[in-house]
Amino acid sequence: MAMEDLNLDAYWMPFTAKRYFEAHPERRILARAEGAYYWTEDGHKLYDGLSGLWCCGLGHRHPKIVDAVKKQLDTLDYGTAFQMGHAPAFTLAERIADMAPDGFSKVFFCNSGSEAVDTALKISLAYHRIRGDAARTRLIGREKGYHGVGFAGISVGGMVANRKMYSSSMLAGVDHLPHTHKLEKMAFSRGEPDWGAHLADELIRLVQLHDASTIAAVIVEPMQGSAGVIVPPKGYLKRLRELCTQYGILLIFDEVICGFGRMGAPFAAQHYDVKPDLITFAKGVNNGMVPMGGVIVTDEIYKAFMTGPEHAVEFFHGYTYSGHPLAVAAAHATLDILEEEDIYARANDLSQVLEEAVHGLKGEPNVIDIRNCRLAAAVEFAPIEGRPGYRALRVFEEGLKRGVLFRFTGDIIAMGPPMISTPDEITRMADVLADAIRAAG
Numbered sequence: 553m554a555m556e557d558l559n560l561d562a563y564w565m566p567f568t569a570k571r572y573f574e575a576h577p578e579r580r581i582l583a584r585a586e587g588a589y590y591w592t593e594d595g596h597k598l599y600d601g602l603s604g605l606w607c608c609g610l611g612h613r614h615p616k617i618v619d620a621v622k623k624q625l626d627t628l629d630y631g632t633a634f635q636m637g638h639a640p641a642f643t644l645a646e647r648i649a650d651m652a653p654d655g656f657s658k659v660f661f662c663n664s665g666s667e668a669v670d671t672a673l674k675i676s677l678a679y680h681r682i683r684g685d686a687a688r689t690r691l692i693g694r695e696k697g698y699h700g701v702g703f704a705g706i707s708v709g710g711m712v713a714n715r716k717m718y719s720s721s722m723l724a725g726v727d728h729l730p731h732t733h734k735l736e737k738m739a740f741s742r743g744e745p746d747w748g749a750h751l752a753d754e755l756i757r758l759v760q761l762h763d764a765s766t767i768a769a770v771i772v773e774p775m776q777g778s779a780g781v782i783v784p785p786k787g788y789l790k791r792l793r794e795l796c797t798q799y800g801i802l803l804i805f806d807e808v809i810c811g812f813g814r815m816g817a818p819f820a821a822q823h824y825d826v827k828p829d830l831i832t833f834a835k836g837v838n839n840g841m842v843p844m845g846g847v848i849v850t851d852e853i854y855k856a857f858m859t860g861p862e863h864a865v866e867f868f869h870g871y872t873y874s875g876h877p878l879a880v881a882a883a884h885a886t887l888d889i890l891e892e893e894d895i896y897a898r899a900n901d902l903s904q905v906l907e908e909a910v911h912g913l914k915g916e917p918n919v920i921d922i923r924n925c926r927l928a929a930a931v932e933f934a935p936i937e938g939r940p941g942y943r944a945l946r947v948f949e950e951g952l953k954r955g956v957l958f959r960f961t962g963d964i965i966a967m968g969p970p971m972i973s974t975p976d977e978i979t980r981m982a983d984v985l986a987d988a989i990r991a992a993g
């Protein structure tokens with residue numbers, strides 16, 4: 553369809569400045585994609601600098617995933633998920649549990665990261681109650697955390713723009729750990745910053761305020777992706793683990809971005825060698841081809857639920873599309889590719905290239921921080937006075953003109969390139985970013 557004939561009016565777009573989009577749609581309507589690239593309706597080729605929205609790490613339309621989904625359509629399109637199942641969903645759960653650290657053995661499926669977070673928080677609350685620890689109802693998130701857009705996710709999340717309209721309707725009994733994004737202490741760190749592990753001890757303050765017996769769970773993203781790649785300080789996650797264990801609090805790693813390769817390992821839990829009690833996932837589980845999310849839990853958590861009459865439902869929770877056959881088929885193919893194409897090693901190799909390339913941007917105009925975390929990186933800019941967020945938007949636009957799609961959030965450009973990229977593509981992305989920064993002024 554010709555761009556001029558497209559009416560942009562009716563579609564209320566997610567997390568989009570719609571009026572600006574309508575005024576500046578050039579290079580922003582995607583027509584097709586393949587591998588690490590998109591092509592736009594107006595004929596431009598764009599390198600996909602964020603792997604979709606952190607979900608297409610194996611590249612777009614990977615032929616093995618496409619084939620798996622097509623094949624699935626010839627057998628079972630949809631199968632009711634309540635009191636019935638289909639074989640590939642069981643084998644997928646087993647495969648995902650096997651990829652997780654030791655002790656994780658059960659997987660609950662849903663359709664998005666937001667639903668995964670809802671599910672993990674409900675499992676945590678129910679777990680304590682079933683065990684007779686019903687006073688443990690408090691949930692603790694972290695400032696700048698992003699856990700999706702459900703009421704639970706925005707409650708434990710820490711992004712003011714996502715929260716302020718709904719302040720009276722959020723979950724009660726939620727506290728937040730401080731964020732670890734302190735540029736005075738950590739700007740231009742390569743990988744994990746040296747400063748900040750002590751911020752995990754803020755959990756002790758919350759325990760002293762509320763008493764551990766009232767706290768059900770702490771939820772954190774190991775690497776805070778949506779806030780602009782905020783990298784955990786050295787030792788921070790380990791300290792959080794120690795404290796949660798000490799106080800009987802469940803630790804949830806929200807691995808919606810980290811899971812399935814971006815950290816050069818199946819999960820951040822392995823990369824950081826820190827074992828949470830629950831892991832949420834989505835996005836990369838099936839390379840973004842069909843919406844899917846889920847929660848992985850330890851045997852101990854699952855077993856706590858297995859009480860009561862055998863014929864009775866143990867966990868009153870689920871979604872019409874839990875374990876949707878198309879999503880499951882795409883996930884099986886994705887896990888095959890992760891193994892067969894040695895993707896973790898490729899992500900690890902590329903992350904060295906990414907680190908070198910992005911830190912080379914130090915000294916470019918208005919750059920106040922550069923950070924990287926395995927195959928994720930961000931460049932932060934000094935905001936233009938009175939126009940927060942506009943500088944990064946301008947860099948984004950200049951990036952589009954030069955053939956790279958970056959993600960901007962606040963005054964930060966985030967990058968999470970496809971794991972199937974070549975080193976040259978990563979270096980070129982950084983070169984384009986340098987040009988875009990200069991052009992944006």
Ligand SMILES: Cc1ncc(COP(=O)(O)O)c(C=O)c1O
Nearest residue numbers: 664665666698699700806808809
């Ligand atoms: C850590 C984390 N949790 C949850 C979500 C929400 O996922 P979804 O948009 O699929 O609901 C996201 C999305 O980016 C995320 O990064």
